[in-house]
Amino acid sequence: MGVSALQAQTIYRSVGSDGKVTFSDHPPVVTPASKLKPAGNAVARQPAGSTLPFELRQVVAKYPVTLYTSSSCTPCDGGRSLLLERGVPFTEKTVTTAQDAAALQNLSGSTSLPFLTIGAQHVGGYSSTAWTQYLDAAGYPQHSKLPASYRSPVATAMTAPEPVANQSAPKNAATPVASPQVTAPTKPKVNHDNPAGIQF
Incomplete structure (x- = not known):
């Protein structure tokens, strides 16, 4: 045997x-x-068309970076330069309107710029030392590992722009509202086989 x-x-x-x-x-x-x-058991899944190196994709998935800026902001330019030099993929949101400022206030508790988020971590103001420490702790490389073909996304407004009102309509004109259709309740028919009127 x-x-x-x-x-x-x-x-x-x-x-x-x-x-x-x-x-x-x-x-x-x-x-x-x-x-x-x-x-x-755990296998990370990434989009097939992703252009970032594998290790960098892992960090970006866990700790995405968003930079909040405005035009004519020297500290914002310094923060953006630091992220670009280190090769940190980031999303840039611009604060230009009162709605943007209100949204920034709700997010950060302040309207000062630049403002940076690394995952759930909020970093207000620009300090290359502080930003470097937070990026290191998140696992971002100290030197760029981005492929030569990588292009940073274009900065977008923090909030969506409000739709422009129709210029041809007078400003004080009331918009007609359709009145709801009201129907009188109908008296239920009495069924002699079901005097209680129970319906299924």
């Missing part, structure tokens, strides 16, 4: 420099550009 030994087979997970994940039962050749790890 032969006893067969059951062995658990190791599955290796290899992540290439382009972020491509490969699973195999054979350990791949380890190069500096790839990582070798036993397969786990």
Whole structure:
């Protein structure tokens, strides 16, 4: 009688420099550009068309960076330059209207700029030392790892612009409101087989 030994087979997970994940039962050749790890239950999923390196995509997914600025703001320019030099992908929101200022007040408790969010962390004002510490703690690289083809998104307004009112209508003209249709309640028909009037 032969006893067969059951062995658990190791599955290796290899992540290439382009972020491509490969699973195999054979350990791949380890190069500096790839990582070798036993397969786990959690596998990060990223959009197929993403242009960021894998490690940077992971940080951006956990701690997205948003910079709130205004025009003619020298500290805002300094903060933007720091993020660009470090290669930190960020979204820029401009504060130009009273609605933008009110939204910034609700978000930060202040209307001073620049204002930075790194994940749930709020950083008011610009200090290269403080911003660097927060970015380091989040795991952003100290030197740019962005591909040469990467382009930062265009800055957008913090709040959506209000729709422009129709100029041809007089300002004091009342908009006609349709009156609701009112129907008189109908008296239920008496069913002699169901004197209580129970309906299903």
